[in-house]
Amino acid sequence: MKKPTKVLTASLLAFACQSAYSADLSIEIQNLTQGIYFTPLLVAAHTPEASLFELGESASTEIEAMAEMGSLDGLMTVTTSVNADVIANPAEGLLGPSLSTTAMLTTDDSNTVLSIVGMILPSNDGFVGLDNWQIPSEAGTYTFYLNAYDAGTEANDEIRASMPVPPPLDPLLGTGGAGVTSQETNASVHIHRGNLGDADSSGGSSDMVNSIHRWLNPVAKVTVTVN
């Protein structure tokens, strides 16, 4: 019995030591959807005290700008101010359906959790998100899935004028939709209820196509390799 105990103690010590050092990470993000685009992603390692978003709480103005317009400017300022290790826009533009991008990140000692955010299109204020995932200290490959969230900051009217429409989406979206709704019941960050869309490309209630601009969770697969 004595020997195994010693081994256990030794490995625990190694574990403890490792966690105090910086990590060398490869973070692969795959868009699993068939017809949804991700705007430029923000990949950030930061301290556990910081958080980009919390389910059930109001979105910050920086998250709102990301989720409604795809802008990372505010989030870059915020994450830089807390000394996060940040990779912005690893895909160098939109991450299309089924495509993958990889961010290489070397983290500081104290930045022990990982967060990822990016707007999903078409949507009013939908985003794919990872909130404070504990970066393992043990080398290896870790795989997990991400859901689509609603920032709760904008009514999901599904109208073309309410969202960015980059070139690949432009020919797909309809026009003349009357608007699905003018209300957002839950004003905090929550699981996105999905797009409705309709089958009328020049009217109806939505400018989205109901058989294309949909998803079921999860919408992304993340593979983190801790080197």
Added chain:
Amino acid sequence: MELFNTKMLRLTLLAAMSTGLIACHHDDDDDPQITPPPAPVEVTYQVTITNLTNAQPFSPIALALHTEGNFWMIGEAASVELETMAEGGDNSGLLGLSIVMASATGEMPLGPGGNETFEITIEDVTDAKLSIATMLVNTNDAFTGLNAWDLSELGVDDTWSTTAHAYDAGTEVNSEAAGTMPGPADGGVGFDASRMDVDFVAAHPGVVTSSDNLPSSVLNSQHKFDNPVARISVTRTQ
């Protein structure tokens, strides 16, 4: 120089061959107690699949053990064999792929709420991968299953369980229109060789249905599904 080298090589080879022949001859004559090859070790897995959907029967379920390859990869075009299963429910092409080392298949569709248990056995291989594939038959080209799950860590009597998502083969547009789906909600055609969709495998976006403003759909609210669509439990029994 070249000629000399070639000659030397030939001589060496001849010498090696003679030595080998002599050695074999010697063994056969003087040492009749040849060690018999070890008896093959059978590795058996019991796999139970439960259909978690409301009204999406699964086509006869295909199970395969293999050490190489994948039945599908998200972002890549579906093979014709996967397309055939995902559009029409016929899994014979998938199970006939050269990578498949052992297989099992259901005889009948598996209805919503139902479960089915399979046994699949392979000899002398404990690091096989398990793949499972079945169509959600009241759709154009939705399927679910398991993609090359590594069984090497599963010891005898160990059980591993997971749930499975719905995928879209990307080979047939999700029109949900009359005549395009083989399941009981439609009774239409299954496999069609033409590729009229995005032509890559992805997560399925779900069915829209006529109840949700797709007038051309023959599906209704009963046929909607969400992830996960199946539960899979694997036990190594020997």
